[in-house]
Amino acid sequence: MSYQIGIIGTGNVAWHLARAFENAGHVITDIYNRDIRKAKHFALDFFNAKATSKLNFNDSNAQIFILAVSDDSIAEIAPEILLPKNAILVHTSGSVAMAALGYARTENQGVFYPLQTFSKGKAVDFSEIPIGIEAENKMTENALNSLAKSISNKVQLMDSRDRRTIHLAAVFACNFTNHLFTISKGILENRNLNFDLLEPLIVETLNKSLEIGPNNAQTGPAKRGDFETLDNHFQALSNNPEIAEIYRAISQNIIDYYSEE
């Protein structure tokens, strides 16, 4: 089944989804940004897309509208959108409940959540990206499921609580790990050493972790119960109490996690 799709928003999520939809044989009919120049620029990349700076889509042929805007704007913009009869409206956020669309002028509300981070100009293979679907009714769920499966092999139903859980898990696995890289980089650069030195070790550690599971891949002084090294490291961080505290808190949790086994 080929859908006609309206895209509200012109950010990275909007662009990469639109690209994947068009590649899968769907048609992008409308592109909205309140700044018409941004909408027109975006529309250049899609065969049949009409740029607009108005949220009135009464005359559009689209059956599905993708509201891909910042989390804070979803509940604000949704009620302003004028939709064709029976059209589906979804947002794409992992951290916003479906209920944020509550005041939208359609009952066919849902969520279409790709579990990936997107960068401008960097191509993405959607086939392995999980897509979480939630819908207010069965007709909407079937349409979203069909649309999602046309671009990804990993589609599953996820309610708003599932998405909240995934978002929290992703904060640990992505946002926090990235900040630990920043801390690591700072420790090295204080001694004029380059963060690049650690790149092969970081990549191999990640590969091993994903291959055998992180709990089987854990190494290091806390796992070994090497209290002398833990103490030396903690002392070495004494000039930065916040980072020393992170060191202490994670090490303590590693010790407790593996001693409970």
Place this chain on the structure above:
Amino acid sequence: MSYQIGIIGTGNVAWHLARAFENAGHVITDIYNRDIRKAKHFALDFFNAKATSKLNFNDSNAQIFILAVSDDSIAEIAPEILLPKNAILVHTSGSVAMAALGYARTENQGVFYPLQTFSKGKAVDFSEIPIGIEAENKMTENALNSLAKSISNKVQLMDSRDRRTIHLAAVFACNFTNHLFTISKGILENRNLNFDLLEPLIVETLNKSLEIGPNNAQTGPAKRGDFETLDNHFQALSNNPEIAEIYRAISQNIIDYYSEE
């Protein structure tokens, strides 16, 4: 220059280094383990290697001996090794000072530290693995430098303090990030969600971080100053105070790091 090399120890570091040396045209002459069966098993993989369970290498032709044993055993084993005249003895540890070899029966002491984690049976391309070199004298340094450059394009001098700094940085970038994956997995599995869901996001986050630098790649509620989400997450973790504390400590550091910019 082709070296003849003795390997003391039969673990993963020993095996992968020996493999890389032989591939680069050096000759592995001796393999030591106090358990002769382990030494013989290891020696099967190398053309000219003689297995031994004795630390007397007086009759060996090797010029360089690699002491690749656990950190704790280095200072204990080193003085027991009988070496041919002028032979070089190095350890391979990132977290042990060169001085741990102090009582070895040669003045030609050093460190040959590959910045990678090795798994049994998993081939490794050494060319991109950084190798840190330290030596007690210039002759030793030159030989180690020449040996290291025969297997890696990323050889640099690193004193014991550099290695300690790198080890601490690696605890943050590797050990701790791996534990955050374990925490993330636990959060998902509590709600019957699979950790695999996050794999594409984790891989892409890492790629972006290494490409543009972690401080440029940071995202998430703490970076955005989204205190409502931070508070919700902290509440959601209230049944596990240690993990809540990790959440708080890292989030606080992200907030402070980016507000100081």
